[in-house]
Amino acid sequence: MNPPNRSDTPRAQSDEAQEREDAARETQPVVVSPVAPTPAPASAPVAAAVPAAVPAAARSIRRPDFEQVIRRAAELSLRETDPDDNLSEDEVLRISAELGLPLQHVRQALFELPDLKVQPRWYDRWFGPAVFSVSRVVPTRKEPALRRVEDYLVTREYLQIVRRKGDTIAFVPADDAISSVARAFARPGSRHTISRASRMMVGVHTLPEDDSHVRFDVDLSDTRKEAVRSGVSFGSIIGLSVGTLAVAVFDAVPGSLADISGMIAFGTAMGGSVAGSVAASISLSASRFRNRVFGAKMELTGLLDRLERGDRLDPPPAPWRRKLQLRLFGDRR
Numbered sequence: 105m106n107p108p109n110r111s112d113t114p115r116a117q118s119d120e121a122q123e124r125e126d127a128a129r130e131t132q133p134v135v136v137s138p139v140a141p142t143p144a145p146a147s148a149p150v151a152a153a154v155p156a157a158v159p160a161a162a163r164s165i166r167r168p169d170f171e172q173v174i175r176r177a178a179e180l181s182l183r184e185t186d187p188d189d190n191l192s193e194d195e196v197l198r199i200s201a202e203l204g205l206p207l208q209h210v211r212q213a214l215f216e217l218p219d220l221k222v223q224p225r226w227y228d229r230w231f232g233p234a235v236f237s238v239s240r241v242v243p244t245r246k247e248p249a250l251r252r253v254e255d256y257l258v259t260r261e262y263l264q265i266v267r268r269k270g271d272t273i274a275f276v277p278a279d280d281a282i283s284s285v286a287r288a289f290a291r292p293g294s295r296h297t298i299s300r301a302s303r304m305m306v307g308v309h310t311l312p313e314d315d316s317h318v319r320f321d322v323d324l325s326d327t328r329k330e331a332v333r334s335g336v337s338f339g340s341i342i343g344l345s346v347g348t349l350a351v352a353v354f355d356a357v358p359g360s361l362a363d364i365s366g367m368i369a370f371g372t373a374m375g376g377s378v379a380g381s382v383a384a385s386i387s388l389s390a391s392r393f394r395n396r397v398f399g400a401k402m403e404l405t406g407l408l409d410r411l412e413r414g415d416r417l418d419p420p421p422a423p424w425r426r427k428l429q430l431r432l433f434g435d436r437r
Contacts, residue, residue: 196210211311230387234325235324235325240317240408244316246308271309276304335389340378
């Protein structure tokens, strides 16, 4: 008789079932249940949410400060480039557009740049610049405005054209005999300076709405040189005259020039008189030259006034001529 199988007994079956449950429990994945956060106590302060950074209010810039900022920004930008490089007008317009400046204002600023330049001199601080500009926007087209100005300068101021480039014309005083004689009688040098300018540039440029920008550049270098020479010469003559008088006075005193101290005193007096006379004469000549510049600006301003109104560019007649016209023809206004 065969012995009974151990697996058939109830105890053996119970042990096998227990082993199968343990094996299944070991192979089953462990699931971790989330743990709810512990609520903060009621007395603890609740942290407020940090808001996003708010930009500060923009600064208000005054108009003079705005001009200074733009000028300073241009200086800083030019430092990063070669100082010998030149910017084209297109580049200037592009940069100005990036800055938000109106293009018509930028073009007008470009038109106002002078074409004439001179080398600095030692007497600039007393006499001022020899080149100046006068400009204005007139309500007329470029072609008739340029033609009228050209005819006036040639026929009334006795200037001749030496160069024509685009919208700019260069003039110098006509040097023929007839023009020189006519200039001497019709344009006396004491009151008329434009006809005796060393150089003159006239630029007329087109603006929107059939307007034109007219600019006059005048070079009075020769007139200023004459003023400097006359000031130095006249001052030297006066100084030497005073020095000669001082020599006579010192010589009248016995032994005044015999010792070193007397000679030093004489040299100091002579040098001081010459230097003082030259300085006073130069100051007087500089004042007269500045008056000539002011008179030249008044001439050009009057010319622009007549051009802006559409009147004849000829200046008003002399009082006696005007009176004769009124007597003969009456008032035709």
